[in-house]
Amino acid sequence: MVNLIAQTACFGLLPKTIGTVSLTEVDAGPVTLIAPHKGQQKTVSAALKTAIGLGFPAPNRSVGTSPRVLWCGKEQALLIGAECPDLAEAACVDHSDAWAIVQINGADASAVLARLTPIDLRASEFKRGHTARTLINHMTGGITRLGAQSFEVMVMRSMAGTLVHDLTQAAENIAARAELSG
Amino acid sequence: MRLPCPICGDRDRREFYYQGHAGMLDRPARDADPQAWNNYLHFRENPAGETRDLWHHEAGCGAWIVVTRNTVTHEVSGSVLAEKST
Numbered sequence: 001m002v003n004l005i006a007q008t009a010c011f012g013l014l015p016k017t018i019g020t021v022s023l024t025e026v027d028a029g030p031v032t033l034i035a036p037h038k039g040q041q042k043t044v045s046a047a048l049k050t051a052i053g054l055g056f057p058a059p060n061r062s063v064g065t066s067p068r069v070l071w072c073g074k075e076q077a078l079l080i081g082a083e084c085p086d087l088a089e090a091a092c093v094d095h096s097d098a099w100a101i102v103q104i105n106g107a108d109a110s111a112v113l114a115r116l117t118p119i120d121l122r123a124s125e126f127k128r129g130h131t132a133r134t135l136i137n138h139m140t141g142g143i144t145r146l147g148a149q150s151f152e153v154m155v156m157r158s159m160a161g162t163l164v165h166d167l168t169q170a171a172e173n174i175a176a177r178a179e180l181s182g
Numbered sequence: 183m184r185l186p187c188p189i190c191g192d193r194d195r196r197e198f199y200y201q202g203h204a205g206m207l208d209r210p211a212r213d214a215d216p217q218a219w220n221n222y223l224h225f226r227e228n229p230a231g232e233t234r235d236l237w238h239h240e241a242g243c244g245a246w247i248v249v250t251r252n253t254v255t256h257e258v259s260g261s262v263l264a265e266k267s268t
Contacts, residue, residue, distance in 0.1 A: 059189045059190065059243065060189075060190060073243050073244045074189060074243045074244050074245045118196055118197065119193070132190065133190070133242045133243055133244075134193070134197060134242060135194075135197055135241045140241040
C-alpha cells in the first residue's frame with residue numbers, strides 16, 4: 001500500500017508575520033457539517049448537548065472552544081474538534097480536511113480583514129464568539145472573532161492559496177502604510 | 183447599498199444575488215391554463231412605488247429572502263424569509 005503523507009491546506013504557505021499581524025494555520029481536527037432535518041433543530045441541539053456538552057448555535061454565533069460548534073449557514077453548523085455523535089434527526093457530512101482555516105492575530109488584524117470583507121468588524125458589533133458567513137475578497141467564507149485582536153478566517157480548502165495571498169497582500173499594504181506614516 | 187437579511191441583519195449588497203420579482207413564488211398549478219403560465223413566466227408589474235423582490239443571500243447564510251423596496255424612493259423597508267412569505 002502506498003503510504004500517503006497528509007498535508008494541511010496551507011502547507012508551505014504559513015505561518016507568516018507581517019507588520020503587527022501574524023497568520024497561522026489552524027489544524028481543526030475532525031470537522032462535521034450538521035444540518036438538522038426540517039423542524040428538528042431543538043432535538044438535535046439536545047442530542048448534541050448530551051453527547052458533547054454543547055448545543056446547536058444560534059445564527060451567527062459559535063459555542064465552546066474545544067470542541068466547538070460554529071454556525072455556518074441557515075440551519076447548518078460545523079462541529080469542530082470532536083467526532084460527530086450519532087444524530088438521527090440531522091444530516092451529518094464529514095468536512096475534515098475540507099476547510100482552510102487561518103488565524104489572524106495582532107493589533108492590525110481587524111484593519112487587515114476590513115480590506116477584504118464587507119461586514120462590520122468593530123468590537124461593539126462583532127464580539128467574541130460571533131461568527132459570520134460573508135465574502136473574503138472574492139471568496140465566500142466564514143469569519144469568527146476569537147478575541148480582541150484575534151480572528152479566524154475559513155474558506156473551502158481549494159481556495160487556501162488565494163486566501164493566504166489575499167491576507168498577505170492586505171497585511172503588507174497595512175504594514176507599508178504604517179511605515180510611511182510612522 | 184445594504185439589504186436586511188432576516189437571519190444575518192444588514193449586509194452588503196455584494197453578498198446577495200438578485201433573482202427577480204417575488205411573484206416567482208406564486209407558481210401556478212401544474213394543470214393551470216396556458217394563460218396563467220404565460221403570465222407567470224413572462225408578465226411582470228412595473229410599479230412606481232412598493233415592490234417585492236427575491237434575493238439569495240448567497241455569500242452569507244444561504245437563505246432566499248423577499249425584500250420590500252420602493253422603486254420611487256429606493257427605500258428598502260423590510261425583508262422576510264421566502265419560506266415564510268405569503
